[in-house]
Amino acid sequence: MKEKSSMELGITTFLHTNPEHGSVSPAERLRQAIEEIQLADQVGLDVYAIGEHHRIDYTSSSPAVILATAASTTKRIRLSSAVTVLSSDDPVRVYQDFATLDVLSKGRAEIMAGRGSFVESFPLFGYDLNDYEELYEEKLELLLKIRANEKVQWSGGHRPAINNMGVYPRAEQDPLPVWIATGGSPESAVRAGKLGLPVIFSIIGGMPERFAPLVELYKEAAKKAGHDPCKLQIASHSHGFIAESFEIAAKNYFPVMAEQMNKIGRERGWAPYTRDTFKEACNLRGALYVGDPEYVAEKILLAQEKLSLTRFLMYVDFSSLSHLELLRTIEFLGTKVAPIVHKELARK
Secondary structure: OOOOOOOEEEEEEOOEOOHHHOOOOHHHHHHHHHHHHHHHHHOOOOEEEEOOOOOOOEOOOOHHHHHHHHHOOOOOOEEEEOOEEHHHOOHHHHHHHHHHHHHHOOOOEEEEEEOOOOOOHHHHOOOOHHHHHHHHHHHHHHHHHHHHOOEEEEOOOOOOOEEEEEOOOOOOOOOOOEEEEEOOOHHHHHHHHHHOOOEEEEOOOOOHHHHHHHHHHHHHHHHHOOOOHHHOOEEEEEEEEEOOOHHHHHHHHHHHHHHHHHHHHHHHOOOOOOHHHHHHHHOOOOOOEEEOHHHHHHHHHHHHHHHOOOEEEEEOOOOOOOHHHHHHHHHHHHHHHHHHHHHHHHOO
């Protein structure tokens, strides 16, 4: 974990392709991802994280495979899922995949374990959505038991029992980092606190400061469970885009954000995404980190103050953004935003 005067900065992505509209092909998007990870490493960012999805418009069904491809061509950046949909996966296989990544990357792998915002993986792998909560709790328990013990004795209701069997390979890190990922559930915040695990909040709307009560729930649960509050790690994940000026960033990003939010909104019954919605989200207290490097740094610092963040991850990926724009945002985050953030935090 970083010193208190600093924090980690990084990138999240779902490797958006949207082939229905003739954008970049899945094969090309995967190759681009490796270039993005390499650049993020070169400019000094701390984390690159890929979210597991099983939709036609994302090419990220196997994050560990993609991250392992980049492991040999990067040196220090941490390689994570964002998230692993643990409810519909096998914790044995999840651990094996990320332990393998950890060995290949010389101790840089992480797992963000979540239930997933999209649910396509449940019918795909034969799980009942009625078991949504129970699946996650049971599989998280098994994953944590596997990372703590070379040989595992376990039984549950949704997977065959494991009778004193070894799970290999073992991760280079001991223990392999597992984060609890949540979109704002109090139960998830409390669960992470009780377990003493790091937590990451997905903040894609409203004001980030509204998550402050969840942070307090997390801290309180951790303290009651006997975990050292000084060792807690708290992260947030939000959409962002950086350009030479706020005007350029806002002009280029609004149609991108509107297209994506309206597409998902039609699936979920959301109201249309408007320019006023975008403008409000771009203000200093909003959840969109869009603007020039100085403004984005100011917003990150505000979120850090309100939420006690030790890590901030920016989601930069939409199919209608060019690869060059994504690379430029990564470069700005590492070379312009990060120095401002670290300098300001060092003064505290």
